[in-house]
Structures are given as structure tokens and as C-alpha cells.
Amino acid sequence: MSVPLPLAEFVVSLLIVIGGSFALIGSWGLVRLPSLMERLHGPTKATTLGLGGMLLGSVAYFQLVRGEWTTHELLVSVFLFVTAPISANLIAKVHLHRLRLGEASESVGPTGVPAPPTADTDWATHEAPHLGTPGDMVGD
Amino acid sequence: MIEYALGFGFLALGLALALNLWRLLKGPGVTDRILALDTMVINIIGIIVLAGIAGGSGSSFEAALLLAMVGFVGTVAYAKFLLRGDIIE
Numbered sequence: 001m002s003v004p005l006p007l008a009e010f011v012v013s014l015l016i017v018i019g020g021s022f023a024l025i026g027s028w029g030l031v032r033l034p035s036l037m038e039r040l041h042g043p044t045k046a047t048t049l050g051l052g053g054m055l056l057g058s059v060a061y062f063q064l065v066r067g068e069w070t071t072h073e074l075l076v077s078v079f080l081f082v083t084a085p086i087s088a089n090l091i092a093k094v095h096l097h098r099l100r101l102g103e104a105s106e107s108v109g110p111t112g113v114p115a116p117p118t119a120d121t122d123w124a125t126h127e128a129p130h131l132g133t134p135g136d137m138v139g140d
Numbered sequence: 141m142i143e144y145a146l147g148f149g150f151l152a153l154g155l156a157l158a159l160n161l162w163r164l165l166k167g168p169g170v171t172d173r174i175l176a177l178d179t180m181v182i183n184i185i186g187i188i189v190l191a192g193i194a195g196g197s198g199s200s201f202e203a204a205l206l207l208a209m210v211g212f213v214g215t216v217a218y219a220k221f222l223l224r225g226d227i228i229e
Contacts, residue, residue, distance in 0.1 A: 006141075013145035016190070020152035023186055027156035030163050030179055036171050039163075043179035047156075051186050054149065058201075061142070061193050072201035073189065076208055080182070083212040087178055090219035095171045097223055 008064035015057030022050025036095050044088040052077045096123055142193070149190045156183045174218045181211030 026049075029042025055073040062070045100123065117123070157180060164176035185204045192200035217227050 009141045012193075013141045016142070016145040016149045016193070019186070020149035023183055024152040024156045027159040027179060027183065030176065031159045036169060036175070039172065039175060043175060043182065047179055047182050051182055051189075054186050054189050058189050058193050065142075066196070070201075072205065076185070076189075076201060076204050079205065079208050079212075080185070083208070084182075087212060087215040087219070090216060090223075091171055091175055091178070094174070094219050094222045095169075098169070098171065 003064050005065070008060070012057050012061045012065065015053050015060060019050045019053030019055075019057060022046050022053060024050075026050060037092065040088050040092060044084050048080055048084045051080060093123075146190055146194050150187065153183050153186050153190070157187075170222065174215060174222075177218075178211065178215045181207060181214075185211075 023046070026042040026046030029046060030039050033039045033042065055077040058073045059070065062068045160176045160180045160183065164173055164180070167173060185207050188200050188204045188207065192204075220227050
């Protein structure tokens with residue numbers, strides 16, 4: 001299978017431009033949006049997608065233009081797509097923790113401070129670990 | 141054509157890094173700064189990938205993969221320290 005060179009260059013350029021645009025839009029959202037919970041959307045979705053586009057462009061460049069088959073880039077993008085939601089979840093947990101402690105009152109967001117999950121419990125970041133779970137400080 | 145696309149990509153990622161730096165310096169909270177650092181790592185990985193295309197060598201992707209791992213571990217360490225007061229309990 002051989003792709004004509006102008007078409008291959010067009011595909012690679014398109015992927016790079018789309019990826020760069022998404023990365024820029026994500027960082028612009030990080031500056032522009034008013035509260036932290038909204039700011040989380042920009043980097044975790046738009047920037048990660050933009051980087052995925054650039055990595056696909058890199059795979060296409062080495063495959064179509066230079067004729068070398070590489071998969072390192074797919075490894076990087078899979079790793080990023082797995083870890084971006086985890087780090088976003090941890091940052092949101094830190095934000096909730098500090099809201100409940102009263103240390104981050106300036107960026108609450110349009111929905112206000114979230115209520116505890118049920119009336120007689122609290123967020124997991126504020127409760128001691130339950131007995132029998134890792135980190136309960138009894139077994140060790 | 142690829143040269144122009146690479147120029148646009150470098151410009152966009154440089155501007156994105158400047159915006160992240162603004163958020164990192166301004167805050168207002170410590171969580172905003174962690175988020176800004178996390179985004180900076182992702183943008184720098186993008187720059188490394190584009191530099192790999194521009195240089196035509198496939199050897200820069202180990203650096204990208206290492207930076208992705210170290211950036212994730214750094215974010216998790218920051219978050220765990222703020223949540224629990226300790227990184228490894």
C-alpha cells in the first residue's frame with residue numbers, strides 16, 4: 001500500500017494543526033473559566049485530545065512519509081488517556097477537601113459547595129478509613 | 141506543508157505554555173497551581189513529539205513517555221500530600 005506523498009503530508013499537517021489547536025483551546029479554558037471545577041474541563045479533555053491528535057500525526061508521519069512503522073506514540077497516548085481522568089479526579093478531591101476545610105472559598109463554582117453524600121456521612125477525604133480496609137491504622 | 145504545520149503547532153503550544161504559566165503564577169488556590177503544572181507537562185510532551193517529527197528521529201519518544209509518567213506521579217504526589225498530609229502512609 002502506498003499513499004501519494006502530497007496526500008500523506010496533508011494528513012500529517014491536518015493532524016498536527018488540529019492537535020495544536022485543541023491544546024491551545026484547553027489552556028485558554030484554564031485561564032478563561034471562572035472556577036476550579038470548570039477549569040478542570042479544559043486541560044483534562046481538550047488538551048489530552050489535542051496531544052492524542054499530535055501523536056497520531058507523528059505515527060502517520062513516520063509511517064506514510066518515512067516508511068517506518070512505530071508504535072511508541074500509541075503507548076504515550078494510551079498512558080495519557082488512562083492517567084488524565086485519575087489526576088483530574090484527585091485534583092477535584094483536593095478541591096472538595098479544601099472547600100470543606102474552608103481553605104478555598106474563593107472559587108466555589110455555579111452550583112455552590114456540594115452537600116455530603118448522605119446525612120450521617122461525609123466525603124471520604126474527611127473520614128478515617130473504615131476498619132478492615134487498607135490504612136485503618138489498626139492492623140499495623 | 142509539514143513545516144508550516146509544525147510552525148503552527150510550536151506556536152500554539154508555546155502560547156498554551158504561557159497561558160499555563162499565567163495560571164500557575166496567579167493561582168488563586170493551590171489546586172489551580174497543581175492543575176496548571178499538570179497541563180504544562182502535557183503541553184511539553186506535545187512539544188517533544190513535534191520536535192521528534194521536526195528532527196526526523198524516533199528517539200525522542202522515550203523522553204515523552206518518561207515525562208508522561210513522571211508528570212502523573214508528581215500530580216498524584218501533590219494531591220495525596222494535600223489530602224492526607226503524607227505521600228506514602
